[in-house]
Amino acid sequence: MLRLSELKLPLDHPPEAMAPAICARLGVDPADLLEVKLWRRAHDARRKSAILMVYTVDIALRDEAAVLERFKGDSQVRPTPDTDYRFTARAPEGFDGPRPVVIGAGPCGLFAGLVLAQMGFKPIILDRGKVVRERTKDTWALWRKSELNPESNVQFGEGGAGTFSDGKLYSQIKDPRFLGRKVLEEFVAAGAPEEILTEGHPHIGTFRLVHMVENIRALIEGLGGEYRWQHRVTDFEIEAGEDGQRKLKGLHLSTGEYLETEHVVLAVGHSSRDTFQTLHDRGVHIEAKPFSIGVRIEHPQSWMDKARFGACAGHPDLGAADYSLSHHCANGRTVYSFCMCPGGTVVAATSEPNRVVTNGMSQYSRNERNANSGFVVAIDPERDYPGHPLAGIEFQRKWESLAFTAGGGDYKAPAQKVGDFLAGRPSEALGEVAPSYKPGIRMTDLAECLPPFVLEAMREALPVFGRQIAGYDHPDVLMTGVETRTSSPIRITRGKDGQSLNTAGLFPAGEGAGYAGGILSAGVDGIKIAEAVAAAYVAKGWAEAV
Numbered sequence: 001m002l003r004l005s006e007l008k009l010p011l012d013h014p015p016e017a018m019a020p021a022i023c024a025r026l027g028v029d030p031a032d033l034l035e036v037k038l039w040r041r042a043h044d045a046r047r048k049s050a051i052l053m054v055y056t057v058d059i060a061l062r063d064e065a066a067v068l069e070r071f072k073g074d075s076q077v078r079p080t081p082d083t084d085y086r087f088t089a090r091a092p093e094g095f096d097g098p099r100p101v102v103i104g105a106g107p108c109g110l111f112a113g114l115v116l117a118q119m120g121f122k123p124i125i126l127d128r129g130k131v132v133r134e135r136t137k138d139t140w141a142l143w144r145k146s147e148l149n150p151e152s153n154v155q156f157g158e159g160g161a162g163t164f165s166d167g168k169l170y171s172q173i174k175d176p177r178f179l180g181r182k183v184l185e186e187f188v189a190a191g192a193p194e195e196i197l198t199e200g201h202p203h204i205g206t207f208r209l210v211h212m213v214e215n216i217r218a219l220i221e222g223l224g225g226e227y228r229w230q231h232r233v234t235d236f237e238i239e240a241g242e243d244g245q246r247k248l249k250g251l252h253l254s255t256g257e258y259l260e261t262e263h264v265v266l267a268v269g270h271s272s273r274d275t276f277q278t279l280h281d282r283g284v285h286i287e288a289k290p291f292s293i294g295v296r297i298e299h300p301q302s303w304m305d306k307a308r309f310g311a312c313a314g315h316p317d318l319g320a321a322d323y324s325l326s327h328h329c330a331n332g333r334t335v336y337s338f339c340m341c342p343g344g345t346v347v348a349a350t351s352e353p354n355r356v357v358t359n360g361m362s363q364y365s366r367n368e369r370n371a372n373s374g375f376v377v378a379i380d381p382e383r384d385y386p387g388h389p390l391a392g393i394e395f396q397r398k399w400e401s402l403a404f405t406a407g408g409g410d411y412k413a414p415a416q417k418v419g420d421f422l423a424g425r426p427s428e429a430l431g432e433v434a435p436s437y438k439p440g441i442r443m444t445d446l447a448e449c450l451p452p453f454v455l456e457a458m459r460e461a462l463p464v465f466g467r468q469i470a471g472y473d474h475p476d477v478l479m480t481g482v483e484t485r486t487s488s489p490i491r492i493t494r495g496k497d498g499q500s501l502n503t504a505g506l507f508p509a510g511e512g513a514g515y516a517g518g519i520l521s522a523g524v525d526g527i528k529i530a531e532a533v534a535a536a537y538v539a540k541g542w543a544e545a546v
Contacts, residue, residue, distance in 0.1 A: 104267035113265075399484055
């Protein structure tokens with residue numbers, strides 16, 4: 001088959017218009033078009049008066065070689081790639097060797113555990129939090145009653161931080177092996193709608209994610225894997241051999257147990273700060289990494305739909321409008337939108353007492369009143385938190401603590417209207433935009449809990465974004481602080497074999513280790529690291545390469 005991309009048709013085209021459009025694009029007779037399969041569907045709304053649907057399709061033709069020859073210089077016409085996933089190793093039947101351990105049951109740990117289980121290695125998966133339904137109750141306790149459980153919240157527990165998010169399943173990572181397709185197919189098998197395989201910007205939403213991670217857990221357990229909940233790793237047993245090489249030998253757990261293991265996938269999230277400290281104390285190589293800081297900004301979704309789609313707002317093929325914005329400021333900073341949640345809510349996302357952290361979440365329907373996104377400023381270790389690999393964590397904690405105080409000290413979040421923010425005065429009352437943050441907000445001045453250079457950059461970017469999207473900088477638009485957990489502030493650097501640069505047997509992976517950002521990229525990294533662990537087993541003669 002051939003893959004044809006960038007096939008554009010009007011928004012309201014009938015289904016039967018696709019085949020003639022393919023034939024016209026390729027200059028083939030309709031009788032020579034034998035089959036059409038949809039690979040990807042998206043839309044182009046750059047011209048609101050002429051919104052287009054954009055397709056990538058796989059097609060079977062009577063003479064594909066001739067068409068390829070005619071279009072050999074056209075990147076939009078090429079052979080359909082092989083996207084099937086193939087396992088790289090296989091444990092022996094009835095495997096009873098040393099079992100790999102996965103720390104963390106978020107998207108990365110989920111797929112590392114799943115692939116290891118599918119290859120027959122019977123992984124043990126540890127998580128400091130609870131199963132997803134119990135975790136959901138604890139999370140709602142913070143949102144409704146201002147009661148924080150530091151071990152079971154938006155950040156910790158089954159499904160990881162991605163469970164309480166928009167459930168976005170797209171990424172800009174390079175993926176030549178189509179591992180992202182493996183992630184999507186496993187999600188569909190676990191109960192996700194099949195449309196995530198073809199939508200250009202697929203998402204799932206929190207309620208569906210809950211059901212899916214339960215189904216994947218059952219699959220892993222059915223393959224011999226084992227979950228251990230409320231098992232926090234408190235220390236790492238590392239020995240140096242006569243050759244000076246450091247090797248991981250085991251894990252100390254919060255239950256008092258010692259778990260002997262020499263193959264550990266470190267798939268903790270970006271908020272496992274105590275784990276990062278322990279790893280640093282044990283001499284594991286860690287580097288400071290850039291991240292971003294800012295606020296959650298909320299607009300009525302109807303404003304965004306009208307600004308992006310014009311008269312086509314509300315069209316069922318378009319859904320709730322999203323956006324992606326970026327601006328390079330005069331002070332050298334970059335301001336950008338992050339984790340945009342159409343038709344969603346701003347949520348409390350702290351994992352530590354007496355701190356306020358915001359994030360965004362949407363359900364599958366995306367039908368809540370407001371749109372929200374991170375409105376954040378990129379920061380850099382050398383410039384903003386130099387001198388120590390973990391300095392970014394203390395930088396985050398500083399502003400999260402100030403936000404807790406500015407919000408009134410009861411997990412309410414500080415908020416300010418855009419008009420007041422631009423004028424440099426505190427907000428005293430709400431305008432047209434109603435807040436969605438629970439357990440509530442306190443109107444104040446965000447200058448109390450953000451660095452001056454961030455305030456300066458945001459004030460420059462707001463009118464710029466307002467010229468790109470009408471209403472973005474409306475005076476009544478609401479900003480809620482602070483957004484600090486955009487990505488991990490560290491990288492636990494690994495080599496080509498997937499292992500820590502200076503600690504054999506430790507396989508850093510996913511968002512917490514600085515190798516992913518979002519559900520899809522974390523899942524892909526989990527697959528890669530599962531393969532790296534399998535390769536280590538093959539090298540020791542405990543498994544066979546396939």
